Amino acid sequence: MNLLVKNVTIADPQSKFNNQQCDVRVANGKIKNIGKLIADKNETVFDAQGAFLTPGFFDLNCVAGDPGFETKEDIQTLTATAKAGGFTGLALLPQASPVVQSKSQVEYIINRAKNNLVDVLPVGAISQNREAKELAELFDMQQAGAVAFSDGDRALQDDGFMSRALQYAKGFDALLMVYPENKSIAGKSQINESKNSVLLGMKGLPALAEEMHIARDIFLASYNETKIHISNISTAGAVALIRKAKKDGVQVSCDVTAHHLVFTEELLSDFDSNYKVKPPLRGKADVKALIAGLKDGTIDAITSQHRPEEIEFKNVEFEIAHYGIIALQTVLPLLLKAGLDIALIAEKLAINPRKLLNLAVPVIEEGAEANFTVFNTTEKWLYNAASNHSKSANSPLLGTELTGKVTLVYNNNQFQIS
16 A cells, blocks of 8 residues: 655664654555655655654553453454554463463464454463463464463462473573562552552552562573563562663563553552552652663563453452553553653664564665554544543543554554544
8 A cells, every 4th residue: 555654753763764854655565765755646645744753663561352351352452452552563462261372372363363454463371371380382382473472460480380481482492471470479469568558558569579579580591591571560679680680691671561651659549440550550769760771771662561351340449350451552642751752662662572572673764664653742632432442441541631642553565544
């Protein structure tokens, strides 16, 4: 499909056109020309009016409900939500029913997502049924198209099992993406341990639970001389541990969710279950440390942690509500609110996630496959039932005006203008 994007500022550190305002012509799925261009016949012209163009966003950590929980989200609504948020690629976690833990289940996801603008890449389970007792069919799943392995939001508690999983994955260069939480420390706590948890009369989840688990995984990765990815870090101590491990040469990478860069535990004062996430919202000092970790390279990527839930699991008492928010459409506004610059957004949301998974990274150059996102950093829009593309509505941001709007996405010879 032929498209001419006019008056757009390219934000791609890999490109010789980086930081330049140009016109970009796409023909038959490839970037044909970049420069000051005149529209041809039979091509769609989109005036970006000074907006930014980056490689297409890629999310390392999202959940649908397909198979088994399609009432929360299916592949079609997931990809519609992703497009609206600027994502042209997703790594889909295995927490479905049944759990994605075999070659046939990986193939099911791939087939369900065929011929879509958004690339949906399955992440297989590390353990069978995510129970951390027996390894799943990692090698077979990788051969079928799984790009990494994770037990989602279930931390692998058994040290020996974790070590064996790392050893096995090392044999075929597979990446394990693990959630950090020491369950014996965490217990049944649901919010951050602090003065705020005392004030609210709820048992607090200490940062120690996350940090002890990260320290263990760093030791195991070092001992086994293999790589490991820590998902959704949330504390200042976690940033410090990973920063030191990287300096020591450990093959560790990590990511942070967009909402942990903006939301803090003070928002829980009204017990709004839409703010109930895992890991919990932390303090202002943690947010400051997370942003610093992004800027100095300690934190490799930013994720949505998109977790759709039906209303009956959210519109209940805080203690029994499910974790998670729908997030794909609100990542960009949150990153802008956190004060991140465009170059950092491009690096952490488009380039590094693909590098971590050994995927081809889109480049904004003539002759390259077209895979990009165009967004305006100052445009305001109302996030409500009409603009929400998800089947679910578990977001504290619904009903609010947000700043920062995705206006166009292009991938797989398809484009969508918002």
